[in-house]
Amino acid sequence: xxxxxxxxxxxxxxxxxxxxxxxVIGAFNSEHFLTLRNLTNVxxxxxxxxxxxxxxMMVILIAGxxxxxxxxxxxxxxxxxxxxxxxxxxxxxAVSLTLGLGLSVGLIHAFLINExxxxxxxxxxxxxxxxxxxxxxxTTKPIGRASRDFLMLYSEKIAGIYVIIFFFIILIxxxxxxxxxxxxxxxIYAIGGNLSxxxxxxxSVKRVRYGVYxxxxxxxxxxxxxxxxxxxxxxxxxxxxxxxNVIIAVVIGGTSLFGGRGTVIGVLGGVLLLTxxxxxxxxxxxxxxxxxxxxxxxxxxxxxxxKMENR
Amino acid sequence: xxxxxxxYILEMRNIFKSFGGVNALRDVSFQCRPGxxxxxxxxxxxxxxxxxxxxxxxxxxxxxxIIFKGQKHQSFSTRKALNSGISVIYQELALVSQMTVAxxxxxxxxxxxxxxxxxxxxxxxxxxxxxxxxxxxVDMDMEVGEMTVAYQQMVEIAKALSKxxxxxxxDEPSAILAGHELDQLxxxxxxxxxxxxxxxxxSHRLEEVFRIANEVTIxxxxxxxxxxxxxxxxxxxxxxxxxxRTLEEVFPVSFNQLGNPVIQVExxxxxxxxxxxxxxxxxxxxxxxxxxxxxxxxxLARAIFGADPLTSGTIKIKGQDVVFKxxxxxxxxxxxxxxxxxxxxxxxxxxSILNNITLPILSKIxxxxxxxxxxxxxxxxxxxxxxxxxxTSGNQEVQYLSGGNQQKVVLSKSLQTxxxxxxxDEPTRGVDVGAKFEIYQLIRQLNKDGxxxxxxxxxxxxxxxxxxxxxxxxxxxxxxxxxxxxxxxEMIIEFATTNTQQSVP
Numbered sequence: 001x002x003x004x005x006x007x008x009x010x011x012x013x014x015x016x017x018x019x020x021x022x023x024v025i026g027a028f029n030s031e032h033f034l035t036l037r038n039l040t041n042v043x044x045x046x047x048x049x050x051x052x053x054x055x056x057m058m059v060i061l062i063a064g065x066x067x068x069x070x071x072x073x074x075x076x077x078x079x080x081x082x083x084x085x086x087x088x089x090x091x092x093x094a095v096s097l098t099l100g101l102g103l104s105v106g107l108i109h110a111f112l113i114n115e116x117x118x119x120x121x122x123x124x125x126x127x128x129x130x131x132x133x134x135x136x137x138x139t140t141k142p143i144g145r146a147s148r149d150f151l152m153l154y155s156e157k158i159a160g161i162y163v164i165i166f167f168f169i170i171l172i173x174x175x176x177x178x179x180x181x182x183x184x185x186x187x188i189y190a191i192g193g194n195l196s197x198x199x200x201x202x203x204s205v206k207r208v209r210y211g212v213y214x215x216x217x218x219x220x221x222x223x224x225x226x227x228x229x230x231x232x233x234x235x236x237x238x239x240x241x242x243x244x245n246v247i248i249a250v251v252i253g254g255t256s257l258f259g260g261r262g263t264v265i266g267v268l269g270g271v272l273l274l275t276x277x278x279x280x281x282x283x284x285x286x287x288x289x290x291x292x293x294x295x296x297x298x299x300x301x302x303x304x305x306x307k308m309e310n311r
Numbered sequence: 312x313x314x315x316x317x318x319y320i321l322e323m324r325n326i327f328k329s330f331g332g333v334n335a336l337r338d339v340s341f342q343c344r345p346g347x348x349x350x351x352x353x354x355x356x357x358x359x360x361x362x363x364x365x366x367x368x369x370x371x372x373x374x375x376x377i378i379f380k381g382q383k384h385q386s387f388s389t390r391k392a393l394n395s396g397i398s399v400i401y402q403e404l405a406l407v408s409q410m411t412v413a414x415x416x417x418x419x420x421x422x423x424x425x426x427x428x429x430x431x432x433x434x435x436x437x438x439x440x441x442x443x444x445x446x447x448x449v450d451m452d453m454e455v456g457e458m459t460v461a462y463q464q465m466v467e468i469a470k471a472l473s474k475x476x477x478x479x480x481x482d483e484p485s486a487i488l489a490g491h492e493l494d495q496l497x498x499x500x501x502x503x504x505x506x507x508x509x510x511x512x513x514s515h516r517l518e519e520v521f522r523i524a525n526e527v528t529i530x531x532x533x534x535x536x537x538x539x540x541x542x543x544x545x546x547x548x549x550x551x552x553x554x555x556r557t558l559e560e561v562f563p564v565s566f567n568q569l570g571n572p573v574i575q576v577e578x579x580x581x582x583x584x585x586x587x588x589x590x591x592x593x594x595x596x597x598x599x600x601x602x603x604x605x606x607x608x609x610x611l612a613r614a615i616f617g618a619d620p621l622t623s624g625t626i627k628i629k630g631q632d633v634v635f636k637x638x639x640x641x642x643x644x645x646x647x648x649x650x651x652x653x654x655x656x657x658x659x660x661x662x663s664i665l666n667n668i669t670l671p672i673l674s675k676i677x678x679x680x681x682x683x684x685x686x687x688x689x690x691x692x693x694x695x696x697x698x699x700x701x702x703t704s705g706n707q708e709v710q711y712l713s714g715g716n717q718q719k720v721v722l723s724k725s726l727q728t729x730x731x732x733x734x735x736d737e738p739t740r741g742v743d744v745g746a747k748f749e750i751y752q753l754i755r756q757l758n759k760d761g762x763x764x765x766x767x768x769x770x771x772x773x774x775x776x777x778x779x780x781x782x783x784x785x786x787x788x789x790x791x792x793x794x795x796x797x798x799x800x801e802m803i804i805e806f807a808t809t810n811t812q813q814s815v816p
Contacts, residue, residue, distance in 0.1 A: 182427040186410075190418055193407035200405050201419030202390060260409040 011254035011305050015269035018298075022276045030283045040162060042272075042279050047168035048226055050271040052242065053249045054175050055219030057267045058212045060250055061179075062192045063259025064113070064120035066213065067243050069220045071131035072105055074239030076224025078135055081144025081234025088147040095225060102221025105131070106214030113213070114206045128243065135236055144234040154229045164226060171219075176264045188212060192259025248295055249274050252302040273298065317381050320345040320509050321366075321478060326375035328361055335361040336372070339535045341528045343478070348500060348510045350520040350541070353530035353553060354743035359513055362530070363480055366511075367399045368392035380477065398471035399480040402487070404463050405470075408456030413438035415455050416470045441469040445499055461492035468499060472508075479503065480511040485519055489604045491808075497523055516770075517549055518800075529553055562751055562776030569779065570594030571629070573732055573763045574646075576615065579624030583610040584787035587624070592732065592763045597754065599778030599795075600767040602807050607787040608767045609651055612734045615765070616648045617641040642671075647730035649721055651737045651767075657721040658709050665691045665705035667720055672727045694723040698753060715746020722753060733757065734765045739773060751777060771800040783807050 006013065026033035052069050059066045076098050083094035105127070112123045156163045179185035187208050190198040199205055227238045253270030255262030274295060281291055319342040328336040336358045343349045353359050364370040366377065368387035377384045379395055387397075406415050414421075416438045422430040435451045442449060447465050455463055464484060471479045485493050500510055500523055514520055520527055521541060529536040529552045536552050544552075572591040579588050584607040592598050602608045613619045615626065617635025626633055628644050635641045638648070650656035659667055669676060669687045676686045691705035698719040702712065709720055718738065725733060738754065739747045754777060758764060768774050774781055775795050783791040783806040791806040 181429060181431075183421050183423060183429055184427055186414060186418075186421055186429055189410060190407050190414075193409040194405075197405040197407050197418070200389070200401075202393060203419045260407065 012266045046275040052223040055216035067124040068127035070239040070242030072220040078234040086145035102217040106217030110210040110213040142233040322378040324376040327373045347525040350524035350527040357530040358533040396477040398476035413451040575627040586787040599774040599781040602784035606784040645731040647725040649735040660710040715742040
């Protein structure tokens with residue numbers, strides 16, 4: 001009773017079909033929609049959500065959750081802007097310290113979950129408020145400045161592709177490789193699929209958790225850097241509610257909230273679906289307030305599809 | 312020097328283990344010969360699982376030695392046990408259902424190319440080879456969750472072989488298997504034996520022990536009763552060693568005072584599997600229902616209890632036609648169900664004993680929506696005495712009770728509504744022999760009080776020992792009606808299995 005390709009990947013296929021529907025709607029309603037300019041813009045926006053989503057995906061795959069992503073992005077935008085302070089000599093220092101900040105936050109999360117046996121929900125929920133609190137105690141107004149060449153990267157191209165999109169594609173390929181080809185990846189799926197079995201099989205669950213939570217937070221820090229690249233300043237508004245968008249994208253893409261199941265291609269679909277939705281709303285001149293409503297509905301639809309699939 | 316001529320592959324010597332002052336194991340020693348099947352039997356709580364966990368490295372003994380393959384170990388870690396060639400196949404299979412057969416077999420020991428990259432090709436080839444040795448050909452890319460339990464168990468065995476296990480411990484492997492699957496398991500055990508693999512086989516079902524074991528070690532209350540070659544033992548002797556009670560005493564005698572029919576079932580069918588089933592159940596009767604898993608036994612219980620709608624046929628209660636739209640209707644007609652899986656369908660495991668028992672009659676014992684605590688306590692105290700439930704207080708959470716005591720709570724709960732008919736689905740599953748005896752006595756007592764009982768069970772000794780009449784089901788139909796003193800286990804199995812289509816996963 002092997003399930004067919006279509007049954008197995010039903011959610012992913014539906015997600016991509018929906019994207020296609022959005023594209024068709026967009027094309028019929030606006031001449032600007034199907035332009036190279038708009039499409040590359042959508043891709044660039046997708047890279048922002050997608051970078052954070054790929055990290056979150058790994059956490060959800062081991063049946064964990066990271067609610068702190070939005071707050072961490074916010075903190076990283078501010079920290080990197082302050083460190084860079086418009087000076088091109090500071091770029092490398094700012095970038096590595098920001099990524100280091102992400103790494104430490106992830107390690108702390110994993111430490112609390114591993115060694116103190118706290119639930120990922122509690123740890124990262126607390127972290128959401130703590131990181132946000134630190135950010136807002138630093139500033140409530142835009143602060144710091146990106147250096148000019150760092151800012152220029154936003155519109156720069158490699159081989160005709162925007163640097164940001166290029167980076168995102170590399171990240172996707174790396175993530176696919178990590179999850180499908182490496183032992184680390186196999187162990188991620190095993191831990192999410194059945195924790196006690198993973199332990200009994202001699203997998204070091206703690207080590208995998210350290211790896212997964214730090215990668216997730218490092219990718220959130222990277223998202224913060226991408227935002228600095230786009231905004232040029234450390235804007236404390238960035239990152240508000242991002243964690244929910246990220247989780248929705250991951251789940252729409254067919255990742256089980258109970259862990260053990262999910263693919264990079266699926267999550268990419270989820271990210272694109274959300275980004276196209278937002279883009280279409282702008283192009284059609286619909287109020288952004290509807291965005292949340294629509295995303296919520298898509299979310300519910302995705303989860304109920306999961307349920308039907310597992311019956 | 313002596314160690315090298317050791318005739319045993321495994322020796323456990325003077326193992327002690329206690330948990331918070333309670334002795335789980337006291338001075339247990341036993342030996343296994345290589346290439347044999349060694350059965351480990353005893354009631355629940357006898358110390359089997361503690362012993363196994365020590366052997367698997369999951370628990371440390373307080374004192375004692377393990378000598379495995381001539382090497383002395385003070386204690387084991389999980390890794391050490393694995394590396395020296397001990398594999399445990401737990402009752403809850405240790406498989407990740409979302410992963411493929413091949414991935415599961417090599418989980419945690421994936422063949423690698425370089426850096427941390429999995430060699431997928433080798434993974435599949437090796438896995439296929441292993442399963443072929445066991446006589447199984449399955450798609451290596453199939454997810455384990457899509458296979459039948461029997462196949463999953465084969466994957467577990469393949470996993471053990473892939474670790475070059477010399478000793479495989481099987482913890483109640485038959486509990487999840489149907490009849491023909493069990494035969495397959497036994498064939499595999501035979502072939503493992505031929506390859507020199509030693510097997511420690513834990514089972515509640517003594518028939519199996521007699522079928523495959525070479526030797527048997529009996530534990531009781533954390534102490535060793537003895538190790539004997541199986542051929543020196545009769546079934547009765549083995550039971551006596553396990554419980555200190557003879558077989559005849561296990562089943563209390565029937566009272567045999569049958570009254571008028573309480574339920575008359577006429578040609579009922581359901582969408583599930585039932586096909587024109589008819590029978591009647593009389594006052595004070597115990598009607599046993601035998602059959603393989605999937606023969607429609609549980610579906611019969613559900614249909615009578617109003618959980619599945621009938622597509623045709625009628626049910627009469629005391630001569631009156633009734634239609635049950637849901638279980639609440641059935642309960643109102645004084646029918647009670649003791650479901651098969653108490654943890655999921657019978658109990659609120661995280662609630663107290665008191666809350667569980669009084670739940671069905673809350674409206675009766677409360678006033679203006681407030682429950683009468685005093686009355687509740689009285690009820691629980693009364694139930695504790697009647698059913699000899701072993702508990703600290705009525706506020707104890709059910710999850711902390713042993714299987715036998717949980718089952719007594721389920722029974723007590725279902726009796727609160729003062730039913731006239733009780734449907735019991737596997738009343739003694741996962742219950743140790745001592746508690747079984749108490750449950751049998753309770754069933755008899757209910758029977759004496761005039762309650763009609765429909766008892767579904769996979770344990771044929773139970774069916775034969777308790778029932779006044781026996782129905783055998785197969786493929787949704789009743790294929791035989793027998794009286795216990797004119798039949799035996801072989802005959803029932805014959806009826807239950809003939810013409811059964813072999814199911815293919």
